[in-house]
Amino acid sequence: MDIATTVYEHVKLLPPAKAYQVLNFVQWLECRPSTPTDMITLSLRLQETLYVLQNQSLMTQIACSIKTYQQGTGYQPTQEQLDEGD
Structure with missing residues (x-):
């Protein structure tokens, strides 16, 4: 059988x-993903997403950032600040 x-x-x-x-x-x-490492990565990404979505403070920050971005009034780093990351 x-x-x-x-x-x-x-x-x-x-x-x-x-x-x-x-x-x-x-x-x-x-x-489900075919390999265990894909599954772990997916799980960690899902956990992070859920953490952000369930965190009122982070969601408020995201909403404010979207609003200022759409209005063109958000924070804009100087070229020097951008170069610090290199």
Whole structure:
């Protein structure tokens, strides 16, 4: 018996709610990154994004920055300050 048939035989005996859990897990497996390092990177990026989105202070800073950028009144570093990063 191949793996697909074995999985099918097990799943068809489950109640519908449990079968949907198996399906959700399979779909998750299909969507996840192929290598563990990609998964870790994605996870860290997701954690960082969630941290920013859930941090009211950072979101306020971002909103203010967008507003001043759109108005052309935001902070503009001098050439000397830009060169310091080199």
